[in-house]
Amino acid sequence: MELAGKLLIAMPGMGDPRFEHSVIFLCAHSEDGAMGLIVNKPVDDLQFGQLLRQLGIEPGPEARDIRIHIGGPVENGRGFVLHTADYGTKGSTLKVDARFGMTATLEVLQALADGGGPERSFLALGYAGWGPGQLEREILANGWLTCEASEDLVFSAANPRKWQEALRSLGVDPLSLSAAAGRA
Numbered sequence: 001m002e003l004a005g006k007l008l009i010a011m012p013g014m015g016d017p018r019f020e021h022s023v024i025f026l027c028a029h030s031e032d033g034a035m036g037l038i039v040n041k042p043v044d045d046l047q048f049g050q051l052l053r054q055l056g057i058e059p060g061p062e063a064r065d066i067r068i069h070i071g072g073p074v075e076n077g078r079g080f081v082l083h084t085a086d087y088g089t090k091g092s093t094l095k096v097d098a099r100f101g102m103t104a105t106l107e108v109l110q111a112l113a114d115g116g117g118p119e120r121s122f123l124a125l126g127y128a129g130w131g132p133g134q135l136e137r138e139i140l141a142n143g144w145l146t147c148e149a150s151e152d153l154v155f156s157a158a159n160p161r162k163w164q165e166a167l168r169s170l171g172v173d174p175l176s177l178s179a180a181a182g183r184a
Contacts, residue, residue, distance in 0.1 A: 001136060003029040005097035007149045008036060008135075009166045012177050014143040018073050021163045024128050025082060025154055027094060027102045034135045037071040037082050037102070037124040039154050040162035048123065051079075052113050055106065062115025067157065071124025079125055080104045083118030084151060087111070099151060120155040145170060 008024040024036040048066050049059050071080055081103050088095065093103045101118070111117035130138070138144055147170050153162060164174045 003034065003135070003146060005100060005149055007039075007147050007153070007166055009145040009147060009163065009170075011142055011144060014138075016143075019128070022128075023153075023162045023166045024072070025100070025149055027080075027082070027096050027100075027127075029135070031132060033132050034130040036128045037080055038069060038128060039082070039122070040159045041070040042159050043068040043070055043125065048112075051123070052109060055109065057106070057110055057113045059113045060115060064112045064115060064117060064121075066112060067122045069122055069124045069159075071126040072128030074127050074129045076126030078104065078127075079109075079123050080127060081108045081112075081118070081121050081123050082154070083108070083121035084155075087118030087121075100149070100154070120151060122155065145172070 003026045006026050008026060010019045010022040022038050023040045025039050026034055026036040028035045046068050048068060049063065051068060052059050070076070083101055083103065085095065085099050085101050087093070087103070087108070088101050089103060089105065089107055092105045092107060093101045095101050108117055112121070139146065145167070147166055153165055156162065167174050
């Protein structure tokens with residue numbers, strides 16, 4: 001099961017309130033574990049320009065204003081820029097697939113502050129992580145659904161609707177989901 005570049009959709013009743021109604025883009029997945037970024041939980045009280053200044057980067061006149069999200073509960077003081085594949089730096093960018101990349105250096109923030117950088121992106125503070133086999137067990141226990149990731153869904157500013165839209169991409173009506181699992 002290869003899940004890098006896919007979306008995880010939290011199921012109702014999964015048991016972890018940190019992920020309630022979350023949609024997570026999986027940046028990496030292997031036998032060693034998985035790493036992803038929540039794409040639908042924005043940080044409401046921090047603007048990108050403020051964050052740049054805190055890091056000692058002065059936004060230029062052409063600075064891009066990207067959204068900041070809660071990426072997950074692990075290392076929430078660390079930033080990760082999820083972006084389109086049109087941007088990358090050798091040795092610093094994780095190429096997830098032909099459409100997405102992830103960079104966690106000041107270089108990408110400086111590029112955005114100067115008006116450059118990737119065409120589409122957002123900054124995630126922290127990440128979601130799973131140990132070897134953990135994510136697979138959670139999927140089998142009905143904690144997550146998986147679906148294809150589209151740039152429009154991942155980078156859309158319509159964060160409150162992303163969970164429903166991800167479910168609808170699978171043909172699932174969010175109102176039909178139950179928090180209880182069963183066996184036939």
